[in-house]
Amino acid sequence: MLRDKIVESYNLLMKENDNIPLGIRGELEVIVRDRNGKIISYDKDHNEITDWMKHSIVHLLAGDIFSSELQNTNGTTSEKIYTKIQEGVGFHNNTGTKANGDGMLLTSSQYFHTGKETLDFGWGNSIPADSTGESGAFISPTFPTKMLFGTGKEIDDSVLISEVLGYYGALTDGTGDSLEKYMGEGIVGANLHNNIDNDTNYYSNSIDESATPNVLKQCRTIQSNNFTNIETPSSWNPKVETGITGAIKDCLITDETTQELNFNSAIGMANSEKRGVGRPAFIYAERENQNFTTSEVVPGSINISNYTSSKYEDKITYSVIMPQNNQNEFYPYNGWIIKEAGLFSDSVLTKQGVISEVDDYFKMPCGILLAKRYIKPIMKTADTEIEFRWTIYIAD
Numbered sequence: 001m002l003r004d005k006i007v008e009s010y011n012l013l014m015k016e017n018d019n020i021p022l023g024i025r026g027e028l029e030v031i032v033r034d035r036n037g038k039i040i041s042y043d044k045d046h047n048e049i050t051d052w053m054k055h056s057i058v059h060l061l062a063g064d065i066f067s068s069e070l071q072n073t074n075g076t077t078s079e080k081i082y083t084k085i086q087e088g089v090g091f092h093n094n095t096g097t098k099a100n101g102d103g104m105l106l107t108s109s110q111y112f113h114t115g116k117e118t119l120d121f122g123w124g125n126s127i128p129a130d131s132t133g134e135s136g137a138f139i140s141p142t143f144p145t146k147m148l149f150g151t152g153k154e155i156d157d158s159v160l161i162s163e164v165l166g167y168y169g170a171l172t173d174g175t176g177d178s179l180e181k182y183m184g185e186g187i188v189g190a191n192l193h194n195n196i197d198n199d200t201n202y203y204s205n206s207i208d209e210s211a212t213p214n215v216l217k218q219c220r221t222i223q224s225n226n227f228t229n230i231e232t233p234s235s236w237n238p239k240v241e242t243g244i245t246g247a248i249k250d251c252l253i254t255d256e257t258t259q260e261l262n263f264n265s266a267i268g269m270a271n272s273e274k275r276g277v278g279r280p281a282f283i284y285a286e287r288e289n290q291n292f293t294t295s296e297v298v299p300g301s302i303n304i305s306n307y308t309s310s311k312y313e314d315k316i317t318y319s320v321i322m323p324q325n326n327q328n329e330f331y332p333y334n335g336w337i338i339k340e341a342g343l344f345s346d347s348v349l350t351k352q353g354v355i356s357e358v359d360d361y362f363k364m365p366c367g368i369l370l371a372k373r374y375i376k377p378i379m380k381t382a383d384t385e386i387e388f389r390w391t392i393y394i395a396d
Contacts, residue, residue, distance in 0.1 A: 024049050024057075028341055028373045029389040035324060040384070047343075047373035047390070048238030052360075056345060056368055059142050066139040067347040079199035081365045084140045084346040085284055098259075103200075103250030103279030103332070104146075107286055107300035107320040111253075111331050140346035144370055146282040147320050147388060151246035152230045152339040152374070154204055154219040154276075157196045161189035168225050182223040184264075184272030195277045196220050198252065203280040203366060205243035213362050221246040221276035224337040227377040241372050242363040244342045248332050250278040265328045268382050269335040280366060281332035282344065283320045299387055307393050317391045318343065325382040333380040343371040343390050 026049055032041035059065075067083075082102045086092070091101035098112040106113055155164060168182050179187055195201065196218050204219035224246075251270035253259050262274040269275060286301040300321045307315040325331040344367040349360050371390065380386055 023395055024053065024392065025395070026343075026371050026390065026392045028371075028375065029387075029391070030341075030375055030378065031387040031389070032378055033385045033387075035383050041376075041378060043376040043378075045373065045375075047341075047371045048241070049371050049392075050241055050369055051239045052242075052349060052364070052368045053370045055349065056142050056347070056370060059347075065142055067142065067350070079202060081202055082279075083348055083365070083367055084145070085282070097255065099255045100250065101254055103254075103281050105281055105283045105332070107283060108323050110323065110325060110329065112329070140348070140367070142345055142347040142368075144285075144318055144343050144390075144392075145287075145346050146284045146344050146367070147318070147390065148244050148247055148280055148282050148342045148344060149333065149338045149388075150205075150244040150248060150340040150342075151221055151224045151337055153222050153224055154206060154246045155192075155222055156204075156206055156217045156219045157193045161192055164192060164222065165189065167222075180272070182225060184267075184269065184275050187272035187275075191273055192220070194273050195252065198277055200252065200279050201249070201277040203243075203247055203249070205245040205247070207242075207363055215362050216243075216365070221249060221336075223276075224339060224377065227337060227379075229376060230339050230374045232374065238372060240360075242360055242369055244280075244340050244369075244372070246276075246340065247280045248336055248338070249276060249280055250332055251275055251330070252278045253330050259330050263330045267335065268325075268327050268331075270330065282366070283322070285318045285320050307395060314394045315391060316394075317389055319387060319389045321388075322380055322384075322386040324385050327382045331380075331382070333386075334382055335379070337377050337379050339374060339377050341373050341375050341388060341390075342369050344369055 026047045027044060028047050030041070030043040031039060034040050082104075085104040085106075086102045091099065092113055093099040094110065094112040094114050100112055105111065153167075165179060168179060179189070179192070183192070198218075201218050201220075202216065204216045206217040206219050208215050208217050251262055251274045253262050253270065253274075262270050264271050300319050303317040303319070304313050305315050305317070306313055322331075322333050325334060346367045349364055349368050371392070378386065
């Protein structure tokens with residue numbers, strides 16, 4: 001009798017859940033154009049919505065729209081970890097003394113862009129956060145703001161050089177593909193680990209599970225050895241993914257001086273010893289000119305529209321653009337084979353306002369990963385423009 005009651009209650013609950021008219025799914029389009037605007041590659045497929053998206057929606061429905069900017073450390077380095085793009089010429093400037101102090105990008109903009117653009121893009125606000133009570137604070141949104149992309153491959157300083165050589169097919173007798181072909185002229189096994197321990201090199205998707213709480217390992221992003229799609233293991237659980245593997249980084253280039261030191265304009269990439277380390281190169285969509293009046297997607301911005309024929313809006317598209325570039329100036333994504341994409345918020349993960357006991361907070365120190373997708377491999381060059389259109393559907 002008791003068992004029958006339990007089964008009946010369970011089935012009723014499942015039936016009620018089936019009738020809840022709120023399903024979330026998403027997809028990502030990748031459009032590559034040449035200098036003449038001709039589309040030379042197109043890819044579209046569904047993405048994986050993480051459990052952290054549900055967490056964020058709960059906070060948004062509760063009116064907890066922003067969190068404080070936590071310039072924290074992750075327990076591995078002493079450098080501040082920025083959860084959002086920073087303001088001011090000390091961080092972003094494209095005139096006079098050029099600067100990019102946090103490694104972050106704005107859609108359609110070059111690597112060196114102005115601090116004024118940050119406010120123009122709509123990421124400043126004057127709404128106080130419950131957690132800080134600071135009126136007019138420039139604080140971190142819980143809703144999606146930015147994207148990050150990666151090669152799908154990274155190494156920490158415990159990885160043997162022989163493993164990397166094996167990955168690239170480099171043979172001990174000197175034949176086969178060389179390490180330099182993939183990681184740049186002058187790179188050898190002896191300096192492959194150099195700069196991994198730099199304090200700004202705090203982001204990765206490799207977790208040190210021996211630490212309490214879990215923290216990110218310091219890693220170098222390395223070039224993929226092919227243009228083959230990433231095969232996901234059968235045990236992979238996308239709902240609890242927390243990051244992008246082999247994230248593209250700023251290569252320790254923060255101004256014109258470090259660009260001169262660390263950048264090789266002949267190949268359009270950073271010098272080999274600096275390549276693949278530094279702060280993650282998040283790209284922000286434009287919010288100030290968000291398009292809510294038509295179903296047409298405005299490239300580089302945020303658009304709300306109808307997916308179905310219903311009277312309500314149920315579709316959101318976030319778009320960012322990697323622009324064409326001057327070969328003589330650094331742009332973090334140029335030269336890399338990109339295989340992973342992630343949609344993030346600026347807000348960090350908390351549970352009832354507490355972060356100290358939440359391991360997953362330390363796995364996502366730069367913002368919450370809301371959705372992820374393995375994409376058809378593409379290489380960004382100075383001559384190409386790549387648009388990423390990330391669409392979230394709230395449908396029956």
